[in-house]
Amino acid sequence: MSWHRKHLLDIESLTVEEIVTVLDTARAFKAVGERAIKKVPALRGKTVINLFVEPSTRTRISFELSEQRLSADIINFTAEASSLKKGETLRDTARNLEALNADFIVIRHSASGAPHFLARVINASVINAGDGAHEHPTQALLDVFTIREKKGKIEGLNVTILGDILYSRVARSNIWALTKLGAKVTLCGPSTLVPRVFEQMGCRVTYDVEDAIREADIINLLRIQHERQRQTMFPSLGEYATLFGLNKERLKRTKPEALIMHPGPINRGVEIDSEIADCERSLILEQVTNGLAVRMAVLFLVNGGKGPQELVT
Amino acid sequence: MTDSAPILNAPAIQRALTRIAHEIAERNEISSEVVLIGIQRPGVHLARRLGVLLSGIWSHPVATGSLDVSMHRDDLDQRAAPNVQPTEIPVDVTSKTVVLVDDVLFSGRTIRAAMDALNDFGRPKRIQLAVLVDRGHRELPIKADFVGKNVPTAMNEVVAVRLTEMGGLDEVVVERR
Numbered sequence: 038m039s040w041h042r043k044h045l046l047d048i049e050s051l052t053v054e055e056i057v058t059v060l061d062t063a064r065a066f067k068a069v070g071e072r073a074i075k076k077v078p079a080l081r082g083k084t085v086i087n088l089f090v091e092p093s094t095r096t097r098i099s100f101e102l103s104e105q106r107l108s109a110d111i112i113n114f115t116a117e118a119s120s121l122k123k124g125e126t127l128r129d130t131a132r133n134l135e136a137l138n139a140d141f142i143v144i145r146h147s148a149s150g151a152p153h154f155l156a157r158v159i160n161a162s163v164i165n166a167g168d169g170a171h172e173h174p175t176q177a178l179l180d181v182f183t184i185r186e187k188k189g190k191i192e193g194l195n196v197t198i199l200g201d202i203l204y205s206r207v208a209r210s211n212i213w214a215l216t217k218l219g220a221k222v223t224l225c226g227p228s229t230l231v232p233r234v235f236e237q238m239g240c241r242v243t244y245d246v247e248d249a250i251r252e253a254d255i256i257n258l259l260r261i262q263h264e265r266q267r268q269t270m271f272p273s274l275g276e277y278a279t280l281f282g283l284n285k286e287r288l289k290r291t292k293p294e295a296l297i298m299h300p301g302p303i304n305r306g307v308e309i310d311s312e313i314a315d316c317e318r319s320l321i322l323e324q325v326t327n328g329l330a331v332r333m334a335v336l337f338l339v340n341g342g343k344g345p346q347e348l349v350t
Numbered sequence: 351m352t353d354s355a356p357i358l359n360a361p362a363i364q365r366a367l368t369r370i371a372h373e374i375a376e377r378n379e380i381s382s383e384v385v386l387i388g389i390q391r392p393g394v395h396l397a398r399r400l401g402v403l404l405s406g407i408w409s410h411p412v413a414t415g416s417l418d419v420s421m422h423r424d425d426l427d428q429r430a431a432p433n434v435q436p437t438e439i440p441v442d443v444t445s446k447t448v449v450l451v452d453d454v455l456f457s458g459r460t461i462r463a464a465m466d467a468l469n470d471f472g473r474p475k476r477i478q479l480a481v482l483v484d485r486g487h488r489e490l491p492i493k494a495d496f497v498g499k500n501v502p503t504a505m506n507e508v509v510a511v512r513l514t515e516m517g518g519l520d521e522v523v524v525e526r527r
Binding site for chain 1: 466
């Protein structure tokens with residue numbers, strides 16, 4: 038057992054043992070979600086503030102339900118309805134929230150490093166729910182949890198991440214988690230969205246989609262993030278679908294046991310064909326279920342990470 | 351410097367479990383209603399052993415499960431998060447007699463957490479408690495129904511239960527730290 042952290046800010050700084058601890062703990066929490074009574078009192082009396090400065094639906098809902106299943110009290114705070122719109126700084130917002138005696142702050146922010154900044158200026162535990170194009174640690178943890186559950190291991194697997202890598206925090210967190218756990222990661226997409234510099238993170242970069250998927254055990258598709266692109270990085274979504282979209286023809290040329298993942302929301306007909314999204318090799322909905330278990334595990338571990346170390350009697 | 355004194359050796363553990371099994375059988379006339387649930391981790395192994403002994407006495411299989419109480423502990427924010435093990439309750443415990451099985455009864459807080467955790471799985475008709483060692487120092491009004499051995503201890507002592515299922519020999523020792 039090795040978890041002594043008060044925050045979860047990124048995957049980059051986690052050790053292999055810490056990642057495995059989250060995955061093992063999440064397995065127990067997944068079982069909780071399958072019971073008639075899906076709630077445990079682990080965070081009873083604790084207050085969690087979901088500070089979503091950047092809009093999010095699925096991650097916020099997943100965190101909210103995880104917190105409720107741990108019996109925490111929850112406040113949701115979104116940018117549209119907040120004083121951030123009135124010119125308050127992030128630091129002041131956070132300190133105000135802390136004055137409410139919050140124990141945990143789950144933050145989603147468009148600026149990379151915002152969670153790290155918060156962790157320095159407040160006493161509450163901070164959990165990164167996605168910061169700019171930097172990291173989305175709980176998404177990567179749920180992705181590796183899902184892969185480990187399906188394949189029984191991570192080490193030695195060929196994992197291809199296909200799509201918009203440049204603007205993707207999901208890609209960065211996944212690359213860190215997968216390479217630490219010993220997977221071989223291949224990145225593919227339009228050259229403008231998959232710069233060679235990612236090779237320094239220990240990945241293989243290719244612009245040939247057939248080459249990228251042929252030997253893959255896992256194909257993780259990423260959405261083209263229109264909202265993050267400041268300029269046009271490729272001609273059209275139609276051309277993207279033709280050149281890089283996963284369709285039936287391409288799926289035939291993958292290994293029969295290769296599984297399809299996508300962090301959502303999916304754009305049917307762009308990065309993934311409708312039939313493939315719904316086929317039995319797709320893990321998309323299992324990822325959603327596992328997201329709850331992983332987020333419960335993270336909150337549970339981070340809660341203990343604040344206390345002094347003590348022997349279990 | 352740690353010095354340790356043996357409390358139970360392998361045959362003594364076996365004798366204690368056999369006696370507990372007979373006491374459980376004596377106390378519970380309707381054998382089909384009894385479910386043994388071991389508390390992670392050593393309690394799970396003890397529950398399995400008691401299950402084997404009891405199915406011999408009753409001549410039918412006895413349902414045996416495991417319970418992890420980590421999520422129900424009352425000290426979660428005062429220590430590093432515990433290592434969570436699987437909880438497997440094989441039958442509906444509603445209207446059953448659940449015998450909780452643990453290795454050492456100490457403060458009683460683990461048993462309180464176990465009773466809370468069990469509530470999420472149904473409403474047992476009654477809950478009984480079997481422990482291999484009762485070392486005293488209760489912090490809650492909880493007492494065991496079946497005890498392998500009562501061992502008076504000091505607060506700075508640790509009762510270590512080692513079982514073959516966890517690697518090594520069957521033995522119970524008291525260590526002073």
